[in-house]
Amino acid sequence: MSNNPWPFDHPILTDIQRHKWDPKAIEDSPGVLQDLPRIMPHFFVPALEDKPQNPIMESLGLEKANTLLPERKPRSFALSDDPSGLSVRVLKPPEIAIVEEDRIAEVQALWLGAVVRKSGVRNSLLSWDRLRKTHANTASPTAFISEQEEFVYTSARHHVHPRLFNPRHELLPTTQHELLASLKSTVLGISSNLHAWEPTSERFVHIVASKRASDGADTLPILLVDGKDEVISTSFVERFLKIGTLLRRLELLLVSLRTRSAKEGPTIHALAHTLSETLEYIRESLVECPPTHSELANESSLLPLAGIWSRYALLEELLVSLSELCGRDEPRTPDTYLHIESSPSPLLSRIYDCLSDHSERQSPTLIRAVFAFILTTTSQEYIQDVSVSVGFGGKPKEVKKNRAKQQDALVLDDEDEEEEEDIFDMMDAIDLSTSFPTFFPQKVSNLLPAAQKSLVLLRIAQPNHPFLSGGQKGRFVRWFWTEKEVEAKWNDLDTPTSAPTSNLSNLLAAKISSSKVSYKPELSDFASFDLEPGVTRSQMPNVSPGHTNLRSFIRDFPPSLPPITPTLSSLTLLAFRDLMNHASTLSSSLLSLFIEQPGKLNFKAHLELLRSFLLVAKPGFKMRLLTALFDDAGEFGATSEGRSSTAHSMSVRALRLRKHRMKNPSSQGEAQLKESKQPWAVGLAPHLLERETWPPVGADLSFFLRTVIVDSLEGGQAPQLGADGMENGKAEELEFFREAEWRLGFAIKDLPKKDSKGRDRAKWLDPLAIEALDFLYMDYKPPKPLEILIPADVLAKYQRMFAFILRLFRVESALKSLFRMSTHRTISTVLFPTFTESRQLLLHFRFVSQAFISSLSGYIFDTAIGGNFDPFLGRLTNSLTSPSVSSDQTFSDVFELAQSHSNLLDDILSACLLRSGQKGVGELLRQSMELVLEFTIVVGELHRGRIQEYEAAPMVEQLYGKFCIKMTTFTQVLKGIVDKSPSSSKVALETNSGNRRPTGGLDALYHLLIRLDLTDWWGAQRKS
Template structure:
């Protein structure tokens, strides 16, 4: 400014025209072109000028240029005001209004700016546009800019999404200079206003994007856009009503609102430092949206941000999460509007999804699911819950949803379903009085509704009545209609203002952290889910209910696991026979392979074979399998007769428990039944088509149709496990009947009258094979089924608390039940991972059946002594070799089960043997001095 003027030695402008001279109020003395030390020179200089004196402390004060008398007087006063401070950067002030201080920073604003411009003049740049404006004009313009609107000085740039100077040429940089301030100070003063306006405009655009692109994503996103609009409107009202005389004071008033907008911008990823191209893709899933808001609130609480910031984010958490919380409550029957608002269709788990089975693998027994893969729960919640929900609620919510449907199916009028309507609503609590009331168990709701729940336009009392919508017609004309014309947005804005005004400076002392506050907020819902699951489990464990789980499980154990003596004896009479009279049985035309010990090849001959062990009624038609009405009627009779016997036993008791048990037995007539398995029959090598094989009855299985809701426990996968055990037991019964028939045949006649060694070998084979079959049968019924199933049923007695027994809900009981069947399959070597070991046991049983068929052929004269002797020797050798391998493998599995040296301790503690632990018992039953090695 002063660079182009000619100044005299005293600092005045030389008169070059008709105008009066204008002199600056200061000048800076020029230093000599020599190395100097101004501080020491000033302190050590002797008096040589007109303005030399020593002050009270002896400090020399010398000006580097002569001044006028008036200036000297002012400087003397300034010297006293400096309080005896000397400095080399002395400023010579000439104006009458100059501050009496030699420091530049202590001058008035205009003098300070002039000095800085004089020392560092701005170079003229054609690519920089300079705009001068007064402070009043700037404040007038910034009041529009700070609200997110364009003004006379700044205009919105849609590409960069920020405010830029108006009137700047394209490609140039604009610099705004305020009168009395330089560029740096002016830019620093207005940057806060520009940032607030930029954030407001960006957040407005974000709300528009939410409403246009994500409105169909659900109520959570809509609540977010609505809440952001309310908060932005609240901040605009605060910004527009703030007033100040100066730019700096107005800036100080806007700092809290800048912090609030900055928090919102971080939440929405719309910070000023981000370019529009760097905006991340918005994830509209309720879980992510609520998790981000909660994390922001947690961060502000931990950092002790401004109360305004915490209150705004807390209100956002309350409003945006309200719909998800209501849906979660209604899905488990917590609240009044379970049927009216959401209905049964919003309960996530369907009837089919409740049929959850826990299956692992299967053995060689035919099964509808050959892979026997684990089935997973398909009734998962389609809306994942955000992480701030308590972990115990997240874990038990799915079970509670299913328990609600099952409880309605079991007892639709259960009291817990009606009591749920009176439970306190789940809402966020922020004030001390609300937290104290919830902590004390008091359902207190303040009338001003400042706890995070938006006020409704209609009172809660009017909702209870079906005629509530017509209550306005009972009022005087013109009264009671205020809510009909009330602006809903204004209601929301007023609620936000009240919420912020009543929000505490810190979280309540009872819940000083957000996780503790969440735990208190959701505690009623957690208790309800737990109570719901326990209620259903207690109902199904009640002896007076027709859905009594232990009774149904005992029914399965009796019929599918063949533990009922009456049913087992009738089934033996219908399917098997241990008679030694070949005249009472039928013969079948079959190709039987008879390998000889002297040749590796096998010869086949067509002959009439006695199917030892099978009932004669199954072979009357000379076809296999004997599918027909006769077999169906026979097996149906077996079930009905055995059930009538059980009902006659309970007919004398008339209490509620006995009546429920009789009802279960009556319904069992159509729930239990035999069926034909669809097995492959096109390869020509199917063993189930041969009545002489151990797999001859694999086409037959038993099914059970459990009542709803017991199909959650007795699932199709669990039934398939029962059926695999049932098929194994049928094979075992066939072998038992066959070896018993062989014993009777050998007791009367000597089958090798001329071959004494062969006769001795025959007797020895019968003894070891019958001992083997007896050991396997006793192991299966006593150790495996009795040792596993009975302790499980003992935990389901009414005297034992289900929670103490380890059953948190019916689904935990279902998992334990499925695991029980897995242990039984493991103990019987029927798992797919035990296929090789299971084949060893199956082959050993096949040799026993082959031995019985050979004895039958000798009995009826179908084979000669010299023909049967080598076959017997070969069969004996193969059986011993198979037994040696089987025992060796069983020892390895027993050691793997870590019971090889601790079996006595386990038995002493009366702990049930589970899974492969039972194999040690089988090994003890079979190990009779290594007889398979000595022979």
Template sequence: MTTIWRDYSFQEFDDEPAPMPGLPDILPRFFVPPLEDKPQNPIMDTLKLARINQSLPKRPRDTPRVPHELAILVADASESDNHADDLDKLWMSALSRKLGVRNGTLSWDRLRPTHSSKASSTAFLSEQASLVFASARHYVQPRFSDPNIIVSYVTQEGLLVSLKMIILGTSSTLHTWCPSSERFVQVGCQEGQRGYLSVDGKDEVVSGSVISRFLTIGTLMRRLEEFLKGIRKRSAKEGPTIHAFAHSLATTLTYLREEFAKLPPIQEAVERTALCALWMQYNIYEEILVALSDLYGRSEGHSPRDYPKFDSSPVPLLSRVYEHLSMHLERQSPRRISALFAYILTSASQEYLQQVGRSVGFGGRPLRKSSHVVGEKHNQYEIDDDGDEDEEEEDIFEALEQIEDTFPNFFPSKLLDVLPAAQKSLVLLRIAHPDHPLLTLPPSRSLIKWFWSATDIQTVWDGSTPLPIVDQPVSELSPIHPSKTYDPELSQFSIFDLEPGSMISSSSFTLRDTSIRTLRSFIDSFPDVLPPITPTLPHLTSLVFGDLVKHASTLSSALLSLFITSTGNLNFQSHLVLLRSYLLLTAPSFKSRLLAALFSDTGEYEIDTGPHSMSIRSLRRRPNSKKAGTTPQQPWAVGLSPSLLERETWPPVGADLSFFLRTVIVDSFEREGEDFGIGGKAQVIEEAGWRLGFAIRDLPVGPGRDKWLNPLTMEALDFLYMDYKPPRPMEILISPEILSKYQRLFAFILRLLRVESALKCLFRMGRSTTNPFFQTLTASRKLLLHFRFVAQSFVSSLESYVFDIAIRGNFDPFVARLTPETLVSATSAGKNNGFSDVFELARGHSVLLDDILSACLLRSGQRGVGDLLRNSLELVLEFCVACGELHRGRLEEYQAAGLIEDIFRKFRTKMTTLTKVLKGLVDKGPSSSRSLVDVSGGGERRPLGGIDALYHLLLCLDLNDWWSKAS
């Protein structure tokens, strides 16, 4: 059934309806009279009406008016001059038109005779032909005139030709490149103006939607090209990573251009190209360029002044590429996007990964050997005329400082744990053992590289090496022996087997760029998803760096084993025993000789009896002459050797002291032999004569800081210290910082021995029968004897604690862990020996000394309790000096009684406070109820620690809470 739009009451098309305040009222256009109240006979009524209509005269036909535009179309289509007949034919045609069964609704445009019969039967304008719809929109919504908006009309063929140039990043007849904004702008637009292109059959909205994708592609292509130009201008000193990165970007852009050249519109089929289909084909390339522009910080939404600064250093550059690749793999982006990012990462990181591998001797070119063998020269620490040795010593630390300690964030945590130590271990291993098997392996044994295909991943997982990717040659050469095959890495040398003159036609110097073909092969072989063996990118990364982790661990273990199992002067255990014996005074022969050289326990003052007598007053001003038989007027430096005071200057620096102390070291070597470690005893003892030595340090001078200038104080010998020159690679394990801790302990031990020697002098003075203490003051004599006993008990307990618990209780278990038998048993039993490399061993050595310093209350954080201990020792020494003055007759008994009583009162107060503070530290710290030598399961000795050892100090000083209960 066909419905015709006929309204006999419509107004003129040009008439303007009266404005209505709201919707117009809907009025009925017909009237149905009510039926009469009588029986109805429809059949007879119809026959009667038919007879009446037949007898009526014919009425004139009133043809309805149509819109003016449709009337013009009808008039143009007809050759008749009778306009009324044409309109009548129009209505009759509408009644007889066959439209099928889909829709019977007609628009005015479909009533014209020129309308195509193949067009859609719908009445919606948006579904009509493009020109009809554009004309209707232009008529209904006319554009307002705006001087800032430039509208250009273009045909579809002209637009496609322009878009083909735009996507390649080239200006066209419709758009041109603006260098300031780095965008394509419409031709003819000035600054501040906007341009719109209107394609035939499309309005500016549809046209802009179609063109926007191609403008985005062209803009991003051009921006990446400009970015590539800037990278290529960088200096070669920035390293190969940035240039490999630029090459990967150039290859990617060339690949995209080749893809664009294959895509429509093609010149031969421009007219048959559909914009919608063309728009969809370029969708993937827009996604690729948007992803690449985000990587380089050149997205379309950024203006040139907002571009982020590009860091060309390898670490942040590779980390950024890896992060974007991981993001696209997690988002399951199209395979081509992930493949391009994987290609950029593989290309850019190739040289950097090889450098990392070569830094630990893994693959790459052969490692250079050091020309110097450590231990061959005993005078390697002496400065020669050329200064080569001294310069070579500094190169170790300079080389270690120059090693890069920052790596990309995609390096596995296992690799980051072993790589820095392995790089430093390689430097030390070259010096310590240039002929080590790890340094003489053939080069290019293995390379670090990314692999992405499932086959290569499975191959590496099984422990094999994947086959290298070799490009197919462009042209095959005909060798002399056609049956001869070449290895892939030697295929380029097949030219030497050709007949002479066979290459005349083609130049041998022709360069063929196969990077695009390599990229296409890489994209084709890139998997849609990672295989189940490595389901995520971090799993794949761990597999890629697996061999490097193993090699780095092997290298670090090799250097550690060299220092532990060496039979020469690099045996670390022997050096530790040497340091313990001399710098910590645990060797009996050296300790006894040093005590004889620096201290004296004689009970008589002997300095004034010699020809070079010395007085305390003459420390700063010595009289020009001294009358024979004059009574000395200075106190007695109790406990010090009289030979140190012969020159009447303090400190007694001179050639005699140096020679005497040197003799102490050399003589003690003859009796030291049983305490040194495996195999290295002979060489270590032989070299110890010039590695060990006493030296004089410059100490600060000022109020409260110049006690070392007074021989009466406990700090009188602080100017003296022992220095040690370890072998060159051993400086990592025995660094200057570690030696300074040894020297702090040495100074503390000298102070303790000085007080002990003073107490021994006091006991010898008390044995005198001719001049006993306090002959008339019995109470003072009892106090002196009591004080002497308490002081001697305090000093002897402290000395026993320092040597047996603080030093040996921590040092001996540490040394015991360095024997080869312990390492072998720990390795066979699957235990961790506690040291993965020499740097961890050096940290363990430093922690050992920190524990000993803590046990001796010498750390900076223990200043308060350490001052209490030091003040107690100073009071004991002051007590000995006062007794010495009383013994010499310099003090009267009543004077000495009050002085000694005052010193004892201070000493008792200090000791009470010290024991209380120690008890508080022990209560706050971990329980220390174990024995002096703690033994764990298996008989392994464990160190007592630092704070833990204070429990034993409290037991030694206050076993029965004597000081805590004292009034």
């Protein structure tokens, strides 16, 4: 074929060319164009000048110039007598007036004849196309050229807008029937005689283009439909090629999805199954579209191309939407395809977001119905797994300890886990699966992780709980789309109680019922294998069950959402309402188990035990602990020799040492002489230094401290037994206190041998330092379910408070010893007998130190601990017993309770200036306490006679000066912190809805400042 811009020789085109360029040929056609004057342009448009344009000023100038122009005289034309009618003679001005009247009469007669002509006889459209011999003279139903026959419109388009010649373009003509027969195959994703699948770019191209590309030719074939130009032909074919390309791409994606491993979860395979059903529905819909086989067989009939083209519009839009969902839309190339994640959360979120976008854009009902079907089918297994993970809709299974991090759905294991499995490992395993799809309501997303963890704890705490037996097996979460289903769900009426089954089960029901083998309901589909070969295929309808489900789903899908749930988010909230209520009830049940039920799982009892021992709030334990670790006798070595009723005095080592001293008095004197040379660690019990090493780690200390715990637990807190041997208290409480004997215990810390400055000797290795007892701490082992409420980090906060309390007790005991050394009648000696000022300074320093330590001790136990702990216990009591309590006074689940417990300890530590962010002011408090201890040690050495009064006087004066500076700085910094606190002027015992208000962390420092410096005494010291 030549490069002639006209694809074929047509009489009308030949006539036009001959009439236009061959006057002689026109002369041979008498009567042609004799009635129509030749139209010539009477104006021209000059080229724009190459300068900036000013449209406003130019318009004004043009308007002014037009008003000044002289009147234009008309130009008249006269047709010559030439038969061709193409010879036009321009009349000269003198002849214009003669011919003017004749010209006007001819034109009027021409159009008057067109008006009065009978339209039913000939075509009333007057144009140059009438010159064609094949022109139809029958009347036309319209006067528009675009609505004439194809050849007329094509010729007119070429005449008005001729196509530019491009040597790379190759025009390929084809007939309508041949093209449509080929497109009917291409639109189904199958190669035809005109278009072939190109695997590199994954799209359909013309066969000629494919051959030219393989041969290396740089040409672009353009298909021309019979009677259409290249623009219309390309536009017409483009839709069919796009549909076939997208359908083929989705089928290739479906093949790749089916090859994925089963370990990637059921959601991705559910998407593959749903996508297969959707493509099958689209393929059958394409087959039903025109033209039919009979229309293609009749080659003489003209096909309505515009009607055929429009029938594929909706299916094209559906395929475009599906390809965008899968990342295979038509502009993309294979190297830019989106990867389909197998993780359920992002996959389902992507489907839901596409459905939400189409709902907001009010896309056609078919598209919204298909996406709703995809979401319903794909998410069914995932939602069921999530529901079962919290005991909703089935019996929950054991959580598998080792699960893949990339798995987003909850992985379950039927086998029992070991009882010693760390509960926090199970919680961390659940944390890996708490990324839910975006369509999960926010409240549900917040409740589900807590409910899943609560179920694990409930299995450990109460294995026979109803939530663990699958009592709600008939309930499940499902999507509602029709108005009838939504109204039934809204009014809590009867809805389907089982998940929808596939039509395959319904179609096989009759055949399966005759089977001799009975199957469980979940294995009923396997009964089809008991049928005779060929029975199912021959007697079942040749329709895919999933395809039938899709057709019925599309048929029943409403054009708009029901009025009760007008938006997709409100519909989702209704669908997940039961799951939300179940998760909330599950969390409340576990919380009730830990709060209301007595026994070893009662959280309040454990809190009181922790407060009594680790915070030293129990008077009996405090007394025994002071006796075991501290001494306030005021005389060196008095406790170990003078007291014999303590547990330590009954230890094996103490008995052996006493027996050895009785037999060898000289050895006893040498030992006393040796002991007299040791520094006196004022405030510490003397028997802690019997081994002459520090820290005093040994069996005696362990036995003694263990006795302290046991004696404290037997001090009347446990239920007593009656005379009949029956318990006056509850059995659960008795069991709790029996277990407390081994849950509580003292332990030794593994502290570094060097201090913070890198020196070889750390302070905890020096019995004279205030940190001498930092090596000792109390450990507590809560029951396994309660580890979530009393974790290791919270116990570490309790232990920090216990270490601080031991330091405070050490200083208090040292001050008591100081008072005994200076005022007791039997052991006191005159301190500084010749240094009157030093004695007065000692008494003043003693008074100031005692006021500081007593105020600090009262603040620690009454305000910092009691002011926060008591309101927390009251809130714990009222959380479930008082329904009228406000929501800020209750707990939604055990994890909120655990966080509140941790916050409680944070407030106590903040009130005691023990947080890491309070290191500066906390160091001032520690140094002030350390100076008081050093003061007592100096006075103790003076009392023993190891130093003279002239040596002790400057030491006391120096310590007092340092103490005043530290206290002044401490109160100044404390005042600055209190001024910045928004609650500095509030009273700690302020009530809120009848409940005691916690003193808090930094807010409690206001009370410490009042206790230490009520009259601004230290501020006056600073000014003086």
